[in-house]
Ligand SMILES: Nc1ncnc2c1ncn2[C@@H]1O[C@H](COP(=O)(O)OP(=O)(O)O)[C@@H](O)[C@H]1O
C-alpha cells in the first residue's frame with residue numbers, strides 16, 4: 301500500500317504512528333586538526349621559531365579525500381608541518397598547541413600516516429623490490445605475496461627492469477619513485493608527500509602526478525603535498541596552503557575552484573592560469589627578498 305494515498309493516511313494517521321527511533325550518527329572526526337601549533341627548535345638566543353600558531357582543519361568529507369597542497373619559501377616550516385602530522389622527531393612533539401589525527405592527539409607515528417620524505421631515504425643494502433616491499437615485510441606479509449605486490453608497484457611507478465638494482469645504481473628521480481612506491485603500497489589513510497616530484501624530469505613528473513590523482517580518486521585518502529611548483533599546487537590541490545617564513549606560519553588557505561572537467565584539461569583553461577598567477581603573486585609577496593636586493 302502506498303502510504304501517501306489519502307486512504308492510507310486515514311487508516312494510519314501519521315501522528316499516531318510511534319516516532320521512529322532517532323538515528324544518532326556520530327559525526328566522523330576530522331582527519332587532521334592543528335590548534336595553534338608552535339614549534340621552536342633549540343633554546344636561548346639560538347632558538348629558531350619554525351612554526352608559529354598554525355591552525356587548520358581537514359574534515360572527513362563523505363566519500364571524498366581532500367588533497368591539500370602546501371607552498372611557501374624555503375624555511376617556512378613546510379616539512380615541519382608534515383612531520384608533526386607524521387609524529388616524527390625532532391619536529392614532533394610541538395612546543396605548544398595540539399595536533400590531532402582522526403580526533404585524537406598524535407602520540408607517535410602510525411600506519412594511518414605515510415610520509416614520502418624530502419630526502420627519499422631508501423635502505424642502501426636492499427634492492428628496488430626489497431625496498432618497496434619492506435613495509436609489508438614489517439607488517440608480516442609473506443614473501444611471495446609481498447614481492448608480487450611490490451612488483452605491481454614497481455610497474456606503476458615505471459621502474460620495470462630495475463627490480464634488482466640497489467639505490468646507489470639509481471638516479472635521484474628513480475630513487476624518489478622507489479620511495480613513493482614504498483609508501484603508497486602501504487595505503488596509508490593520510491599520505492604526506494614532501495616535494496615528492498622535485499627530482500623528476502618533466503615527463504615523468506607529469507606521469508607521477510597523473511598516477512597520484514588516479515590512486516587518490518580510487519582510495520579517497522587525504523593527501524598533504526609540499527611543492528615548489530605553483531602549477532603543481534593548483535593542478536593537484538583542492539586547497540592550497542600558502543606559508544611564509546620568519547616565523548614559519550600559515551598565511552592563507554586558497555580553495556581551488558575546480559570545475560567538473562577532467563584534470564588534464566584544466567591546465568590550459570583561463571581560470572587555471574589566472575589562479576596560478578594570483579598564487580604566484582601572493583607567494584612573491586610572502587617571500588623575503590635576498591639580502592642586498594631592493595624590490
Ligand atoms: N631539526 C632541526 N633543528 C633545528 N632547526 C630546524 C630543524 N628542522 C628545521 N629547522 C628549522 O626550522 C625552520 C623550518 O624548517 P622546515 O620545516 O624544514 O622548512 P621548509 O620545509 O619549509 O623548507 C627552518 O628555519 C629550519 O632551519
Ligand SMILES: [Mg+2]
Pocket residue numbers: 378379380418494
Ligand atoms: Mg622542506
